[in-house]
Amino acid sequence: FLWSGRFSESELFLRGVSRSANESTLKNPTGIGGKVAIPENWNSNPRTPNYKEFRKFNCTSQEAFEVRLSKKGWPMRSFVRCFRVAWLLLNNWYKPQVINQTSLLDKWPPPKKYSHEDWLGWTQADQATNLQIQEYCQAMRSGLRESLSSAAAEDFRNSQDPVDRLLWRIRSEESKAFKECLALAKTAGLPSS
Numbered sequence: 001f002l003w004s005g006r007f008s009e010s011e012l013f014l015r016g017v018s019r020s021a022n023e024s025t026l027k028n029p030t031g032i033g034g035k036v037a038i039p040e041n042w043n044s045n046p047r048t049p050n051y052k053e054f055r056k057f058n059c060t061s062q063e064a065f066e067v068r069l070s071k072k073g074w075p076m077r078s079f080v081r082c083f084r085v086a087w088l089l090l091n092n093w094y095k096p097q098v099i100n101q102t103s104l105l106d107k108w109p110p111p112k113k114y115s116h117e118d119w120l121g122w123t124q125a126d127q128a129t130n131l132q133i134q135e136y137c138q139a140m141r142s143g144l145r146e147s148l149s150s151a152a153a154e155d156f157r158n159s160q161d162p163v164d165r166l167l168w169r170i171r172s173e174e175s176k177a178f179k180e181c182l183a184l185a186k187t188a189g190l191p192s193s
Contacts, residue, residue, distance in 0.1 A: 032177045035067045035136045037079075039086035050089055056099050057085050067136045071173060073180025074108065075133050081105040083132060084125045093121030109188035130188050137181035144175050 041050050042065065054060050059082035068076045084105050088094040095118065098105070104114075110126040113119070148156075148171075156168040 032071065032174050033066075033068045033136065033140065036062055037065050037067060037083065037132050037136075038062060039065065039083065039090060041090045042086055053089060053094065054082070054085065057081055057102065057105070059085055067133060069137070069177050069181050071177055073137070073177050073182075073184050075181070077106045077108070080108045080129060083129045084122075087125040087128045088121060091121065091124070093118060093125070109184060126188070130185055133181065134185040137178045137185065141175065141178035141182065144171060144178065 042054065042059075043051065044060070044062075045051055046055075046060075051060065054064075058064065058078065064078050064082040065086075066076070067079055070076075081102070085094070085098070088098065101116070104111070104122075109130075110122075114122050116122075156164050156171075159165060159168070
């Protein structure tokens with residue numbers, strides 16, 4: 001196994017460090033995408049009170065706020081957890097007991113109903129997180145759709161050139177991931193934009 005670093009499977013393919021065309025991209029844990037959504041209350045100064053809270057949840061690097069998706073459209077758990085913690089801190093819903101609810105912070109899609117007393121704040125944090133994910137996936141899917149004419153798409157589909165076939169495969173997988181992401185965001189049952 002070759003460690004992929006911070007590169008997604010698509011990025012590795014484009015850099016010529018790809019696996020064989022028959023291997024699945026599911027083996028690369030980095031995921032697809034890469035929008036960094038740094039909340040306004042996050043900074044890298046370890047002396048700030050918020051940083052100390054972020055450290056408890058392993059949210060001290062910018063990569064923790066990077067929207068990356070699995071091939072099936074699922075957001076990385078670290079993003080979901082860190083973005084929720086940031087929202088709770090920013091909107092005065094954060095309590096020290098949140099550290100005992102890490103499994104709930106990692107859960108995506110979120111539960112339909114929370115059983116703890118801060119359910120309203122958590123539901124609002126879920127809405128904000130879902131909106132970030134949904135807007136990103138919609139923008140990426142639209143960008144993929146608009147970046148290629150139907151004639152060019154047909155040329156790629158019918159091409160026998162290995163590079164064209166590889167590029168079409170990457171584009172198709174990313175398009176499916178963003179489509180699945182949007183479907184997952186809708187199943188979260190939260191208001192959408």
